[in-house]
Each structure stands twice: as structure tokens, then as C-alpha cells.
Amino acid sequence: MKKPNPPFMTGVPELLVLRLLAEREMYGYEIVRAIRLSSRDAIVLAEGVVxxxxxxxxxxxxxxxxxxxVEGRNRVYYRLSAKGHKRLDDLIGEWGRVQEGVHSLLEDPSRGSI
Amino acid sequence: MKKPNPPFMTGVPELLVLRLLAEREMYGYEIVRAIRLSSRDAIVLAEGVVxxxxxxxxxxxxxxxxxxxVEGRNRVYYRLSAKGHKRLDDLIGEWGRVQEGVHSLLEDPSRGSI
DNA sequence: GTATATTACCTATAGCCAATAGGTAGTCAA
DNA sequence: TTGACTACCTATTGGCTATAGGTAATATAC
Incomplete structure (x- = not known):
């Protein structure tokens, strides 16, 4: 079996799925496509992930x-619960904090050594 | 045993460590501190990670x-190799792409559904 | 008519990253 | 001599994610 590529990030798939469902109800197959399209192939989550x-x-x-x-096919539509909204807010906050942390380290790594 | 917090991201510890060592040689304990300080506690990597x-x-x-x-204590100083520089460039590129992908999804998730 | 592509769902397995929780040993101040 | 800090280390665990399959329906092409 081919060695799998390393995962590029944890928690982000959850963040993206929750964010999409915060906008409107969607079904799994649709979510897979939306993430691929909206990120312009930068993030591709296979169905086995979603x-x-x-x-x-x-x-x-x-x-x-x-x-x-719908059109002879079964679709499972998902919608965010209140708990899901809360979780999404938390993940967005954490993403922002981490992103800033990485940014400051990439841009000015010597700041931490004073 | 307490349930461990989920990892917030993969590949990022590697990215940060390589980025710091691209600036100057450092030792492990120093790296741990630098990441914590430079990210203002947004990213805290324990010694068991670093x-x-x-x-x-x-x-x-x-x-x-x-x-x-140094001062009676042993320190292991690390320095980036050419291979490490290459790897750092790759990780920076990937980080940028993923970051943009997440950004576009967070800001305008409906773009993917047209 | 029957392949193929697409839609749409699903599960099982495996790998690796990272979080925790320890441990050793030296220096210095209270 | 106790605690705080420096500085190194490993073992274990757990969870996320990637891969690789599978089923079934519809539509298109040949």
C-alpha cells in the first residue's frame, strides 16, 4: 500500500464543514464539492473524510x-444545531489565534528571543 | 488520565521549528520558549513535542x-541544512495555500456552490 | 442493450502527529 | 535543602485523516 500523504491540518475539516452548514443546509456529497471548489483545490477532503x-x-x-x-436519490441534509454554532465560534476563534501566532513567527521569529 | 486536547494542526510545529532555525541556530529548550513568546501563548508546544x-x-x-x-549545562544546538531549507519553503507554500483556502471558505462559503 | 460517468451514500483499516506524563541532572536563590 | 529554573530525554496514548474499498441509482454514449 502506498504511503499516505501526511495530514496537513487537524480541526480544519470540522471548521469548514460547520462553516458551510452555518450558511445553509447541505448534504455530504455537496459539501465535498463545495470545499474543493471554494478553496480552488487548495483543500480537497475525500468523501471518506467528510x-x-x-x-x-x-x-x-x-x-x-x-x-x-431528490431526483430518485437519497440525500441526507445536515443543519447546524445551537451546539454546532457554539462549536463553530470556538473553532473560528482558535483558527484566528493560531493563524496570527504562525504569522508572527513566520514574519518576525526573533521577537520571541528578547 | 485526563482526555488530551485534540491537536489543533499538523505540520505547523515542524513549520515553526524550521522557520526559527532558518534565522539562527537554537537549542530545544530555547525553541519551546521562542514559540510560546513569539506567538503570545497562542501556540504552546511542550518539550515532549519539540x-x-x-x-x-x-x-x-x-x-x-x-x-x-554553556554555563555548566549541555545544550544541543540545531542548524538548518539545505534539505531543511527546501522543506521549509514547501511548508510555507502549503501553509499559504491552505490559509487562503480556509479564508475564502470562512468569508464566502457560497462561492463553491454555483 | 450495455458500458461508463456521475451522483450519493457508506465503512474499515492504517499511519502519523501531537498531547500527556513522566524521567534525569545541573545551577541558583531562599 | 527545598524549590525554581534550565536543559535534555522517552513512552504511551489518542485522535484525525488518508486511503481504499464498497453499494446503488441515474444519465449518457456507443
Whole structure:
């Protein structure tokens, strides 16, 4: 088996999925496409990443699922719960803090050594 | 045992360590402090993260180690190799791409759904 | 008619990063 | 001599994510 590429980041898939669902209800396959398109292929989450994540978030009460039949196909539409909104806010805050931290280290790494 | 916090990101510790060592040679304990200070506590990597990372990077030829005795204490000073510089460039590029991808999704998640 | 591509869902396995929790040893101040 | 700080280290655990599959329906092409 080929050695898998290293994961580039943790927590971000969850952040992105929650953010998309904060805008409107979506189904898994749609989320996979939206992340790929909206990030211009910078972030590509396979279905094997998104579906288990959705199930985990659902199990934690972060979102609600509703199955619907559209054009002969079953779709599971997800929607953010209040808990999911809270979680999203936390992740956005953490992302911002980390991003700033990385930025300051990349730009001026000597600041920490004074 | 307390449930450990989830990792907030992968590849970033490596990025930060390489970036610091690109500026000047440093030793492990100093790196731990520099990351904490320069990021204003946004990113705190314990010694148990940094030391194994340094050893792994050393084993991969990303950096060179030189032991030195300073004020009665042993310090292992690390320096970036050419390979390490290359790796740093790659990680900086990837960080930029991912950061932009996350940014566009956070700001305008509907772009991907047209 | 039957391949192929696309949509849409799913699970199992494996790898690796990082977080925790320890440990050793030297220096210095109270 | 106790505590605080410096400076190094390892073992274990856990969780995220990547891969690699699988099912089934629709639409298109040949």
C-alpha cells in the first residue's frame, strides 16, 4: 500500500464543514464539492473524510440530519444545531489565534528571543 | 488520565521549528520558549513535542546538531541544512495555500456552490 | 442493450502527529 | 535543602485523516 500523504491540518475539516452548514443546509456529497471548489483545490477532503466527520458531529449533537429523496436519490441534509454554532465560534476563534501566532513567527521569529 | 486536547494542526510545529532555525541556530529548550513568546501563548508546544520533532528532523537530514556546554549545562544546538531549507519553503507554500483556502471558505462559503 | 460517468451514500483499516506524563541532572536563590 | 529554573530525554496514548474499498441509482454514449 502506498504511503499516505501526511495530514496537513487537524480541526480544519470540522471548521469548514460547520462553516458551510452555518450558511445553509447541505448534504455530504455537496459539501465535498463545495470545499474543493471554494478553496480552488487548495483543500480537497475525500468523501471518506467528510462522511465520518458528519456522523461524528451528528452523534455529538452539533447538527441535525434529515433524509430526503431528490431526483430518485437519497440525500441526507445536515443543519447546524445551537451546539454546532457554539462549536463553530470556538473553532473560528482558535483558527484566528493560531493563524496570527504562525504569522508572527513566520514574519518576525526573533521577537520571541528578547 | 485526563482526555488530551485534540491537536489543533499538523505540520505547523515542524513549520515553526524550521522557520526559527532558518534565522539562527537554537537549542530545544530555547525553541519551546521562542514559540510560546513569539506567538503570545497562542501556540504552546511542550518539550515532549519539540524534542522528538527535532530528533525526527535530524534523522531526516533536515538539520544538523552540535552539542555545546554553556554555563555548566549541555545544550544541543540545531542548524538548518539545505534539505531543511527546501522543506521549509514547501511548508510555507502549503501553509499559504491552505490559509487562503480556509479564508475564502470562512468569508464566502457560497462561492463553491454555483 | 450495455458500458461508463456521475451522483450519493457508506465503512474499515492504517499511519502519523501531537498531547500527556513522566524521567534525569545541573545551577541558583531562599 | 527545598524549590525554581534550565536543559535534555522517552513512552504511551489518542485522535484525525488518508486511503481504499464498497453499494446503488441515474444519465449518457456507443
Amino acid at each position: 462522511y465520518p466527520l458528519l456522523h461524528a458531529l451528528d452523534a455529538k449533537g452539533m447538527l441535525t440530519a434529515k433524509e430526503r429523496k | 524534542y522528538p520533532l527535532l530528533h525526527a528532523l535530524d534523522a531526516k537530514g533536515m538539520l544538523t546538531a552540535k552539542e555545546r556546554k
